[in-house]
Amino acid sequence: MQRLTRFAGKIGTSGTFGFAGVAILLLTAIISPAFTPHDPNAIDVLHRMALPSWEHWFGTDHLGRDLLSRHMVGTSVAMAVALGAAFIALTGGTILGLLAAYMSGYVERAILIAFDAIASYPSVILALAAVAVLGSSMVTISAVIGFALIPHFGRVARAQTLAIRRVPFVEAEIVVGASEARILMHHILPNIAGPLIVLASLDIPIIIAIEAGMSFLGLGIRPPSASWGVLLQDGYQNLSESMSPVLISCGVLAVATLAFTLLGETLRKLGDPRAVSNSARYA
Amino acid sequence: MADDVVSIEGASVLFNRRVHALDDVSLRLKQGDNVGVVGESGSGKTTLSRLVIGLTRPTSGRVSVLGQDLSSSRIPREFRKRAQFLMQDAVAALSPRKTVAALLTEPAKIFRMDRGEFDTRLDLLLERLKLTPALLDRYPHQLSGGQARRVGVARALLLEPELLIADEPTAGLDVSVQGEMLNLLQELRASLNLTFMMVSHNLHVVRRVTNRTVIMYLGQVVEDAPTRRLFSRPAHPYTAALFSANPMLSPDVTSPPILLAGEIPSNVNVPKGCRFASRCPVAQPVCSERPPQLGAIDQEHAVRCHFPFSLSAQ
Numbered sequence: 017m018q019r020l021t022r023f024a025g026k027i028g029t030s031g032t033f034g035f036a037g038v039a040i041l042l043l044t045a046i047i048s049p050a051f052t053p054h055d056p057n058a059i060d061v062l063h064r065m066a067l068p069s070w071e072h073w074f075g076t077d078h079l080g081r082d083l084l085s086r087h088m089v090g091t092s093v094a095m096a097v098a099l100g101a102a103f104i105a106l107t108g109g110t111i112l113g114l115l116a117a118y119m120s121g122y123v124e125r126a127i128l129i130a131f132d133a134i135a136s137y138p139s140v141i142l143a144l145a146a147v148a149v150l151g152s153s154m155v156t157i158s159a160v161i162g163f164a165l166i167p168h169f170g171r172v173a174r175a176q177t178l179a180i181r182r183v184p185f186v187e188a189e190i191v192v193g194a195s196e197a198r199i200l201m202h203h204i205l206p207n208i209a210g211p212l213i214v215l216a217s218l219d220i221p222i223i224i225a226i227e228a229g230m231s232f233l234g235l236g237i238r239p240p241s242a243s244w245g246v247l248l249q250d251g252y253q254n255l256s257e258s259m260s261p262v263l264i265s266c267g268v269l270a271v272a273t274l275a276f277t278l279l280g281e282t283l284r285k286l287g288d289p290r291a292v293s294n295s296a297r298y299a
Numbered sequence: 300m301a302d303d304v305v306s307i308e309g310a311s312v313l314f315n316r317r318v319h320a321l322d323d324v325s326l327r328l329k330q331g332d333n334v335g336v337v338g339e340s341g342s343g344k345t346t347l348s349r350l351v352i353g354l355t356r357p358t359s360g361r362v363s364v365l366g367q368d369l370s371s372s373r374i375p376r377e378f379r380k381r382a383q384f385l386m387q388d389a390v391a392a393l394s395p396r397k398t399v400a401a402l403l404t405e406p407a408k409i410f411r412m413d414r415g416e417f418d419t420r421l422d423l424l425l426e427r428l429k430l431t432p433a434l435l436d437r438y439p440h441q442l443s444g445g446q447a448r449r450v451g452v453a454r455a456l457l458l459e460p461e462l463l464i465a466d467e468p469t470a471g472l473d474v475s476v477q478g479e480m481l482n483l484l485q486e487l488r489a490s491l492n493l494t495f496m497m498v499s500h501n502l503h504v505v506r507r508v509t510n511r512t513v514i515m516y517l518g519q520v521v522e523d524a525p526t527r528r529l530f531s532r533p534a535h536p537y538t539a540a541l542f543s544a545n546p547m548l549s550p551d552v553t554s555p556p557i558l559l560a561g562e563i564p565s566n567v568n569v570p571k572g573c574r575f576a577s578r579c580p581v582a583q584p585v586c587s588e589r590p591p592q593l594g595a596i597d598q599e600h601a602v603r604c605h606f607p608f609s610l611s612a613q
Contacts, residue, residue: 187354188392192454193379193409206396 031282037275045095054082104162109169117177131167139164176208217280221273310360335505338515383455389448393439400435536610
């Protein structure tokens, strides 16, 4: 506990919010299939459109379903899609970016043209087109969004690699006999990983928003599955009866994206040993 | 000669096809040589040391180090074990996200050395370099300049090289630590029987620790002689001017310093004749017409000048 408070002190209020927020989101995502306060699909028409109360913390929707439970289930969907897509974009982008930086000539040009081609489509449009062709499931949505974001990571990975390829410590490693693979894995990757991980946590809100947007338009996760976008759509359909479901869904989305953004910012500071130890040393 | 540790013949390095970093440089180091390379910024000292260690390839000419041809062929890993390099910026030469311990054990991993034997050697070196165990958990940016440099020395010597090149080994160190560093390098050089080449712009340092000195000007070797002889009687006017501008080298001499007019010419448009002609106080018409070659005055002393000794007291 003492160590936890010390850590919280080091990362500050916003860092604590980011870490705690993301931790709660992930925990919710993990437990919601097994436990929710109510059955998320149980219809109770007598208590439809109820405002938040002790019984229903987030209120109920137009069919009287408990909104807290439905948002909890939606969290699993959002987290699975977000983490899956971020993982695909991060690994794909890093590998291709490193490859582009290390292979000059045709390989580099082919990769860069592919990046430009993918990035020239807005990722939402690309995702919509792909879902129209491939059909919508959680796996296809993650894969498509992840694929659309590969150039984002690839460009950063390539630029970072090019920037440090000729710095003294890389040459020093050549002089002590380190192989190309060793230099890449042990000396270049750790030094470009920081910005990429930050980028990943800053992109997760974008992924969450794309997924919610697609579900809102009816092209993502299908009802009755409770994706945040579906919940927003349900609330929107009944906006004339009550504002509360829409406001709550928006609030959940806002808090989730903010938490990931603050987490990314904090990770950036922690990942840089210079930044950390300086504050630790002079604190 | 086959037994030369370093043998460079007429090597030139051109950057971007127009910057003459090195131009027709020839240099030989024998086993056990202790050589200092002196020159101002842009004279090609660092390029020369990078050439010897295989980080820069010659555009033309031949470079052979420890029997390994460095002109064109792939450099085998075994060569890396035998020739080591201390970079000018010691902190930047250490991978920033590795601890000192990880950096020091890396050579053993790369060459799959026997860990027991390696660790004994590491302990001995750490003690000799006065690197305390507390430093092992630190990251490079937490080290002082002197500590980073000693870590660099340890990393280089753990491979038990035969040749050690040091690029400005005292750059960025306090004067008090400079002396310590130089003594340490010389001690290690003598006890490990290293061939040692040190690049420096500090005449005092070169005079004190080396027994042979190479003077560079604008990408060329202009004079190469035993240190003692060179400092007592320089043959090249540039060397003479360099020494006379340094009052500490000859405190009892009251003659005014030889002041050079003008700037060092650019590496892009190199002069047609002697590189130094435009600034040389004793230049003759022929100097700006015909470039002098590096010629031997005797077995140990070579100079690139049409009129050697014309500026030094005979």
